[in-house]
Amino acid sequence: GQQVMQIPQYQHVQEGEDFTTYCNSSTTLSNIQWYKQRPGGHPVFLIQLVKSGEVKKQKRLTFQFGEAKKNSSLHITATQTTDVGTYFCAGHPSGNTGKLIFGQGTTLQVKP
């Protein structure tokens, strides 16, 4: 079946270090979305990428969508304790706009 794999599952960093999570789909995606879930909370939408090779930035966060529209990454520069949480990628398979397939998530811990 259609799968979205995300690595790593966990990442511990020292405050100020960079962090990257990677997302790979078994099928071509029409778009990819990124969500953040704080401990004890619910996922909150961060951003969406639609075009092949697209790069978007939100302050210290950089999001990329691969040329083949099958992979994506989220890079955080100079992490802060407020970045703690689980980051999920989620994609709509091409041709099916109803179903969103989530990756397993990457849980980020930041040591002050």
Place this chain on the structure above:
Amino acid sequence: DGGITQSPKYLFRKEGQNVTLSCEQNLNHDAMYWYRQDPGQGLRLIYYSQIVNDFQKGDIAEGYSVSREKKESFPLTVTSAQKNPTAFYLCASRSPTGTSNQPQHFGDGTRLSIL
């Protein structure tokens, strides 16, 4: 997110009992979704509905049932056939169907435990 209300926040189920989780939205969204979240496994889709009076099974529908009689409401029943129901259940909605570029908005979730 504002606009999606899940209740109760915590729920306990006895063996052999059916329980229903409520999800209400006032965002006028056509599509609604139920996910189950277990530690380290991300979000798994249980059921989704793109329009009133219609719904589709997700990846782990066995032991669950839903209804979509009103646009605003998408209740999930965890039946006694679901042998491992302890999890965090998240409801989400999205506007409108046919437009894949819209994000999903999540409720605060319901934590279900077995007594």
